[in-house]
Amino acid sequence: MKRNPSFNSRSKIWLRAILLGAxxxxxxxxAEDPAPTAAAxxxxxxxxxxxxxxxxxxxxxxxxxxAGGATALQLQIKSRRxxxxxxxxxxxxxxxERKGESFLVRKTPGNAATGSIFLLPDTLRPLTAAQLKEGIxxxxxxxxxxxxxxYAWEHQTLVGTESIGRVACQILESKPSKGxxxxxxxxxxxxxxxxxxxxxxxxxxxxxxxxxxETTRVAEDDTDKPVPASLxxxxxxxxxxxxxxxxxxxxxxxxxDADFTPEGLKTLTTPK
Amino acid sequence: xxxxxIVLRSLTQRPVxxxxxxxGISIGIAAVVALVGxxxxxxxxxxxxxxxxxxxxxxxxxxGGIMPKVFDQSLQGEIAKxxxxxxxxxxxxxxxxxxxxxxxxxxGREWGGFVWSMLKVVEGRLPKxxxxxxxxxxxLAAEVLKKKVGDTVQIETSELPVVGIVDGQAMxxxxxxxxxxxxxxxxxxxxxxxxxxDIRVPPNSPRSEIDLLCKDIKQIFPAGRATIAKEVVGTxxxxxxxxxxxxxxxxxxxxxxxxxxxxxxxxxxxxxxxxIGILLAVGWKRRRIVYMVLCESALLGLLGGxxxxxxxxxxxxxxxxxxxxxxxxxxxxxPPLLLTSVAIAIVVGVISGLYPAWRSSRLSPALAMRS
Numbered sequence: 001m002k003r004n005p006s007f008n009s010r011s012k013i014w015l016r017a018i019l020l021g022a023x024x025x026x027x028x029x030x031a032e033d034p035a036p037t038a039a040a041x042x043x044x045x046x047x048x049x050x051x052x053x054x055x056x057x058x059x060x061x062x063x064x065x066x067a068g069g070a071t072a073l074q075l076q077i078k079s080r081r082x083x084x085x086x087x088x089x090x091x092x093x094x095x096x097e098r099k100g101e102s103f104l105v106r107k108t109p110g111n112a113a114t115g116s117i118f119l120l121p122d123t124l125r126p127l128t129a130a131q132l133k134e135g136i137x138x139x140x141x142x143x144x145x146x147x148x149x150x151y152a153w154e155h156q157t158l159v160g161t162e163s164i165g166r167v168a169c170q171i172l173e174s175k176p177s178k179g180x181x182x183x184x185x186x187x188x189x190x191x192x193x194x195x196x197x198x199x200x201x202x203x204x205x206x207x208x209x210x211x212x213x214e215t216t217r218v219a220e221d222d223t224d225k226p227v228p229a230s231l232x233x234x235x236x237x238x239x240x241x242x243x244x245x246x247x248x249x250x251x252x253x254x255x256x257d258a259d260f261t262p263e264g265l266k267t268l269t270t271p272k
Numbered sequence: 273x274x275x276x277x278i279v280l281r282s283l284t285q286r287p288v289x290x291x292x293x294x295x296g297i298s299i300g301i302a303a304v305v306a307l308v309g310x311x312x313x314x315x316x317x318x319x320x321x322x323x324x325x326x327x328x329x330x331x332x333x334x335x336g337g338i339m340p341k342v343f344d345q346s347l348q349g350e351i352a353k354x355x356x357x358x359x360x361x362x363x364x365x366x367x368x369x370x371x372x373x374x375x376x377x378x379x380g381r382e383w384g385g386f387v388w389s390m391l392k393v394v395e396g397r398l399p400k401x402x403x404x405x406x407x408x409x410x411x412l413a414a415e416v417l418k419k420k421v422g423d424t425v426q427i428e429t430s431e432l433p434v435v436g437i438v439d440g441q442a443m444x445x446x447x448x449x450x451x452x453x454x455x456x457x458x459x460x461x462x463x464x465x466x467x468x469x470d471i472r473v474p475p476n477s478p479r480s481e482i483d484l485l486c487k488d489i490k491q492i493f494p495a496g497r498a499t500i501a502k503e504v505v506g507t508x509x510x511x512x513x514x515x516x517x518x519x520x521x522x523x524x525x526x527x528x529x530x531x532x533x534x535x536x537x538x539x540x541x542x543x544x545x546x547x548i549g550i551l552l553a554v555g556w557k558r559r560r561i562v563y564m565v566l567c568e569s570a571l572l573g574l575l576g577g578x579x580x581x582x583x584x585x586x587x588x589x590x591x592x593x594x595x596x597x598x599x600x601x602x603x604x605x606x607p608p609l610l611l612t613s614v615a616i617a618i619v620v621g622v623i624s625g626l627y628p629a630w631r632s633s634r635l636s637p638a639l640a641m642r643s
Contacts, residue, residue, distance in 0.1 A: 055461070057369070057428070074369065074370075074426070076428070093426060094426045096431070099426075222341065245374075247367065247368050248366065268429050270430075270459060270460060270461040272463060
């Protein structure tokens with residue numbers, strides 16, 4: 001098929017113009033959007049995590065496709081996160097037969113995590129170091145995962161960029177020092193720099209990936225801050241998938257110290 | 273051979289190519305029907321809900337979140353004192369995942385407030401008073417939760433008996449769990465807090481009076497917003513974003529359709545260079561050649577539009593049966609949307625045919641017959 005030469009040359013001119021425009025536009029975008037340093041990004045993420053007292057409602061689904069099993073739990077989370085300590089209480093609201101089952105986990109900087117668990121009808125016991133590495137309520141997320149703030153670790157490096165979905169993310173690598181008492185040797189986070197939300201987190205033990213957390217939905221919480229509202233957690237080589245679906249959060253809640261004691265686990269109330 | 277036969281023959285000569293082009297347009301139009309239908313349906317649902325409750329002005333403190341922020345219930349008393357207010361009531365509404373169900377609307381309504389009177393009891397009863405710790409379920413909510421009168425529903429830490437199933441006369445209402453404001457505040461730990469104040473103005477109040485009322489409310493509640501109920505949908509940022517997102521996705525799908533039709537029509541023109549040359553040689557005017565190509569592309573658009581509308585409607589019907597969506601989706605499949613979608617498809621067809629038509633009209637009969 002013969003092409004019109006004048007049409008071809010016009011096309012080339014247009015194509016060049018479009019490419020030039022796109023290049024200028026992208027250069028301008030980059031110039032307006034300087035990338036933060038690893039330390040600044042980690043500090044910002046760490047500060048966002050330390051959001052004081054809050055109560056969160058969450059649905060936790062654990063699916064084991066091969067075994068054909070599935071567990072759904074409605075949870076109430078009481079959290080107190082400051083620079084000095086992270087304290088979390090997870091309590092089962094539903095199903096009825098597990099209502100009241102709960103655990104407490106606490107971590108202070110420079111110390112290993114500690115915790116207690118309350119099982120129905122009336123068993124209250126501390127969680128051992130080994131148990132803290134196990135999954136909460138039979139899920140793929142461990143107790144230590146909940147309290148560990150790897151953005152506060154000393155070693156933070158930006159190791160690249162990658163798009164997750166349509167979000168251009170910065171990859172932040174965090175490595176613990178001895179005093180951080182982590183079970184992981186490194187954690188990689190794919191951060192949406194605009195919203196400062198991790199879209200993916202991969203946790204490594206040596207060169208082996210131990211857990212991958214994917215943010216499946218980002219929403220604004222009650223303080224208008226973008227947060228991962230839905231997460232999916234998987235362990236390579238394991239059959240199960242854990243999904244967490246947040247439906248409500250309320251900050252500035254008044255807790256008493258008793259709320260974050262092993263005895264406090266026996267009481268299931270809605271914080272005011 | 274008539275003009276129409278020539279148009280039809282060119283499309284049927286390459287059935288696979290025509291079929292694939294139709295699939296392209298159909299998917300685009302199905303996306304228009306599905307996405308815009310869902311957005312319009314949701315808007316209509318909210319408008320109908322406010323209509324059913326006969327609310328004239330809604331006061332809330334809408335932020336970026338999914339539900340408005342809570343504020344002090346005492347605002348209701350201050351609003352009640354304002355001139356031009358006939359009735360006023362408060363609501364605390366939350367979206368929560370309940371038991372095994374996905375996120376649902378839970379509405380705590382001031383006992384005795386006019387919004388209760390719009391609920392028609394289908395089974396059981398309404399709460400006896402504002403302090404009775406019970407819930408009533410919209411009939412879709414009862415279906416989603418698989419509950420009947422006498423069962424209990426777990427909201428936060430409280431197990432509340434279901435005493436009634438109601439028809440809320442609007443999709444959003446039917447998918448809601450209702451309880452008294454007092455009980456809602458207690459079970460959610462929001463004592464003394466609400467996130468909506470609903471107002472009725474005296475009947476036949478002119479628009480200027482309602483505007484003045486909204487200004488008065490803004491003065492006593494600067495952080496919030498008083499919106500005329502009929503304009504809630506139009507002024508809501510969330511609805512605007514949903515509308516923009518659905519249209520932009522649909523437009524992307526349409527662009528793909530345009531490129532598909534344009535490609536097909538260009539190929540058709542190139543392949544039929546000889547035939548077009550003969551038509552020009554036997555006296556067809558260039559305008560008629562342009563008209564022929566445009567008719568072909570418009571016909572492709574029409575067929576793709578009709579198939580797309582059918583696909584879109586079918587897709588939405590299937591979506592409505594998905595357990596996690598059932599009761600939350602009431603798409604608008606009214607004739608205006610369906611006709612608009614078909615019209616878009618025809619316009620897409622015509623636009624896609626413009627360039628090929630222009631190319632065909634520029635052919636020289638002698639050169640075309642030689643090629």
